[in-house]
Amino acid sequence: MNSSDLAFLTLVEARSLLERGEISSVELTRNEIDRITAFDGRLKAFITVLAESALEAAAAADARRRQGERQALLGVPVAVKDLFNTAGIRTTGGARVLADNVPTTDATVVRKLHDAGAVLLGKTNMMEFAYGYPHPDFGETRNPWALERTAGGSSGGSAAAVAAGLAYGALGSDTGGSIRSPASYCGIVGLKPSYGRVSRHGVLPLAWSLDHVGPLTRSVADASILFDVIAGFDVNDPASAQVERAPTSSSLDHAVAGLRVGIVDEMFERFVRPEVHDVAREAVAKLGQLGVHLESVTLPHLDLIAPVINPIVQAEAASYHRHTLEDRPNDFSDEVRDNLRLGATILAIDYLDAQRARRWILDGVADALTRFDVLLYPTQPIVAPILDSYSIQPGATDDVLDVEIGHTGLANLTGHPAVSLPAGFTVDGLPVGLQLIGRMFDEASILRLGRAFESATNWHRHHPALEP
Amino acid sequence: MNDNQSDQETATSVLLSSAGIPVPATEIGKIAQMQRNAANARLALRAMRLLETEPVTSFAAQYSEVEDDHE
Numbered sequence: 001m002n003s004s005d006l007a008f009l010t011l012v013e014a015r016s017l018l019e020r021g022e023i024s025s026v027e028l029t030r031n032e033i034d035r036i037t038a039f040d041g042r043l044k045a046f047i048t049v050l051a052e053s054a055l056e057a058a059a060a061a062d063a064r065r066r067q068g069e070r071q072a073l074l075g076v077p078v079a080v081k082d083l084f085n086t087a088g089i090r091t092t093g094g095a096r097v098l099a100d101n102v103p104t105t106d107a108t109v110v111r112k113l114h115d116a117g118a119v120l121l122g123k124t125n126m127m128e129f130a131y132g133y134p135h136p137d138f139g140e141t142r143n144p145w146a147l148e149r150t151a152g153g154s155s156g157g158s159a160a161a162v163a164a165g166l167a168y169g170a171l172g173s174d175t176g177g178s179i180r181s182p183a184s185y186c187g188i189v190g191l192k193p194s195y196g197r198v199s200r201h202g203v204l205p206l207a208w209s210l211d212h213v214g215p216l217t218r219s220v221a222d223a224s225i226l227f228d229v230i231a232g233f234d235v236n237d238p239a240s241a242q243v244e245r246a247p248t249s250s251s252l253d254h255a256v257a258g259l260r261v262g263i264v265d266e267m268f269e270r271f272v273r274p275e276v277h278d279v280a281r282e283a284v285a286k287l288g289q290l291g292v293h294l295e296s297v298t299l300p301h302l303d304l305i306a307p308v309i310n311p312i313v314q315a316e317a318a319s320y321h322r323h324t325l326e327d328r329p330n331d332f333s334d335e336v337r338d339n340l341r342l343g344a345t346i347l348a349i350d351y352l353d354a355q356r357a358r359r360w361i362l363d364g365v366a367d368a369l370t371r372f373d374v375l376l377y378p379t380q381p382i383v384a385p386i387l388d389s390y391s392i393q394p395g396a397t398d399d400v401l402d403v404e405i406g407h408t409g410l411a412n413l414t415g416h417p418a419v420s421l422p423a424g425f426t427v428d429g430l431p432v433g434l435q436l437i438g439r440m441f442d443e444a445s446i447l448r449l450g451r452a453f454e455s456a457t458n459w460h461r462h463h464p465a466l467e468p
Numbered sequence: 469m470n471d472n473q474s475d476q477e478t479a480t481s482v483l484l485s486s487a488g489i490p491v492p493a494t495e496i497g498k499i500a501q502m503q504r505n506a507a508n509a510r511l512a513l514r515a516m517r518l519l520e521t522e523p524v525t526s527f528a529a530q531y532s533e534v535e536d537d538h539e
Contacts, residue, residue, distance in 0.1 A: 301516075303512060304512060304513055304516070306509065307509050307510050307512050307513045308513060310506065310509065310510075311506070311510060314506070318487075322487070322488070322489065325489050326488055326489055326490065329489075329490070338495075338498060338499060338502060339502075341484060341489060341491055341499050342499060342502045342503060342506060344483065344484055344487045344489050345480055345483045345484065345499070345503050346506075350510060353513060353514070354510075354513065357513055357516065360516075402509075
């Protein structure tokens with residue numbers, strides 16, 4: 001097996017090789033570090049690469065396996081977005097403000113990765129404080145499928161690393177689509193779990209009433225494994241939910257025939273570019289061949305997603321960064337500083353009205369999910385934008401961030417679990433994502449349907465051709 | 469700059485100042501413009517008139533639908 005074949009194994013396949021003793025964690029880890037060295041100069045997927053400590057952890061994992069240990073991720077190299085606290089390892093949030101920030105403890109999810117035996121390869125690049133714009137000190141992560149395009153945000157580094165075969169999985173965060181959007185643009189799987197299902201303790205917030213943590217992977221089965229490792233109640237996260245569920249991996253291969261899937265037709269039209277529409281509709285047809293029951297569904301107030309989510313993000317982010325904005329305004333990028341200042345001008349009544357209107361949107365989705373097991377529409381209406389472009393096509397006035405959040409922000413407002421699946425490619429070879437939204441705390445159903453879809457299509461087996 | 473713009477920029481400056489966030493005078497115009505755009509974007513929400521909706525006491529209203537048939 002050559003370096004590329006090894007790197008593009010799914011996490012499940014790499015773990016199987018480890019379990020059968022056909023490869024060591026040191027070999028897997030060294031291959032990933034060699035690829036990061038070769039490719040990341042152009043991709044900018046990583047802020048910090050932990051080559052030395054990763055190889056030490058890999059050697060320790062190999063020793064533990066020889067002693068009979070069998071944790072879920074023992075010896076598997078993964079990465080985490082650079083907003084998860086890592087004890088003794090710099091955690092920047094993609095921001096100059098935190099350039100020298102070295103936490104003393106791990107975020108809960110990082111501790112869970114360590115407990116499961118994972119090898120931490122490094123901390124991935126991201127938009128500054130997860131707020132839609134890269135800080136010039138770190139630059140923007142490029143899309144492995146088209147280097148002149150963005151990997152998306154804000155978890156673009158995690159998405160690019162996984163898509164480019166620089167990690168077997170990664171963690172990201174999602175406030176308005178920051179896991180699902182880059183997953184869609186990079187042709188991988190991105191899971192935003194239910195609100196409260198995965199701890200945010202030790203994770204830099206953007207907007208706490210919308211923030212979620214979840215995995216980005218090259219297959220649905222991989223996402224299931226990572227999700228099962230990181231999910232669970234945490235007394236240290238005030239929004240953590242005390243919900244017990246069977247591991248999603250236990251039902252991943254159950255039959256999908258008979259599942260009721262609601263197709264949100266409006267979201268196949270709203271700002272959707274023709275090339276995305278065609279791919280998404282083909283994906284729906286493929287789902288129909290799996291024996292699921294497809295039916296159109298109308299959700300109310302979809303036009304309000306951006307007007308509702310934006311003031312919530314703006315106000316909560318401004319509150320969190322208020323004192324840094326007072327003390328070190330020039331250490332922010334211009335774009336993030338301006339948006340934080342804007343957030344400080346949001347009136348209390350506008351924030352509260354947005355939270356009240358959020359209930360309408362939640363009620364509409366919850367009502368639909370009494371009749372359907374899963375809702376479906378394209379993750380994003382567009383393909384990965386060209387770097388530094390602010391409109392969805394030349395000459396258009398629609399703001400890219402508003403268009404993006406208008407699609408993915410729905411599941412942040414309602415808290416329902418949502419996954420983006422690789423759904424195919426445009427004629428230009430750019431990935432398109434399909435989003436499945438499930439009932440609260442029912443990650444299992446969307447992963448099960450996603451698994452059936454990817455087994456039938458194999459889009460997840462397509463990988464970008466990279467040159468050093 | 470017309471009077472309306474001037475008034476708007478003064479209002480923006482007062483808001484930021486009251487929040488303890490210093491903004492140089494040369495940058496107030498940009499923030500005031502962003503504030504106008506954001507207010508315009510929220511007009512659709514204001515037009516819905518929230519008067520008859522029940523007040524929300526928690527962001528996490530989704531907890532009410534925890535149970536399903538996977539238990």
